[in-house]
Amino acid sequence: MKLVILDRDGTINQDSEQYIKSPAEWKPIPGSLEAIARLTQGGWRIVVATNQSGIARGLFDMSTLNAIHAEMHRAVGQAGGRIDAIFFCPHAADSNCECRKPKPGLLREIGSRFDLALKGVPMIGDSLRDVEAAAAVGARPYLVLTGKGRKTRDAGGLPKGTEIFADLAAIAAQLAP
Numbered sequence: 001m002k003l004v005i006l007d008r009d010g011t012i013n014q015d016s017e018q019y020i021k022s023p024a025e026w027k028p029i030p031g032s033l034e035a036i037a038r039l040t041q042g043g044w045r046i047v048v049a050t051n052q053s054g055i056a057r058g059l060f061d062m063s064t065l066n067a068i069h070a071e072m073h074r075a076v077g078q079a080g081g082r083i084d085a086i087f088f089c090p091h092a093a094d095s096n097c098e099c100r101k102p103k104p105g106l107l108r109e110i111g112s113r114f115d116l117a118l119k120g121v122p123m124i125g126d127s128l129r130d131v132e133a134a135a136a137v138g139a140r141p142y143l144v145l146t147g148k149g150r151k152t153r154d155a156g157g158l159p160k161g162t163e164i165f166a167d168l169a170a171i172a173a174q175l176a177p
């Protein structure tokens with residue numbers, strides 16, 4: 001099985017310092033929906049792994065998160081793509097849970113659910129915590145320069161082997177030529 005793991009905010013959709021708190025605030029990054037469609041049509045299974053501490057902060061509830069994800073599924077589907085699963089951490093940064101990236105719990109859960117070793121599986125995100133989580137499970141870390149990606153690249157300290165691309169579309173062009 002060809003599996004690719006995507007971060008959500010800053011990778012698929014525009015990020016916000018105030019969090020994405022409603023379906024109306026969810027805006028795709030130009031080219032990201034088509035990139036997911038290209039990956040889907042290239043035989044890739046798409047899984048999203050996202051930290052959603054806005055739940056723990058009381059900024060939105062589960063029904064709102066489900067509505068945001070329904071909007072994302074709809075938009076991806078209209079572009080000809082499919083997201084097979086969404087895994088999220090609802091905890092605050094100070095909760096010390098195992099599922100909040102950069103800890104590898106969320107990715108390990110994906111591996112378990114799909115009965116797949118994650119060694120070499122592409123994990124694409126815009127933050128240091130995304131690529132650190134990928135490296136922790138032996139996945140292939142990719143950094144996109146959308147969202148927080150430029151700041152992340154410029155700060156340095158990326159795990160060895162992290163590949164850097166302009167955006168999700170550029171990675172999709174490489175993975176699904």
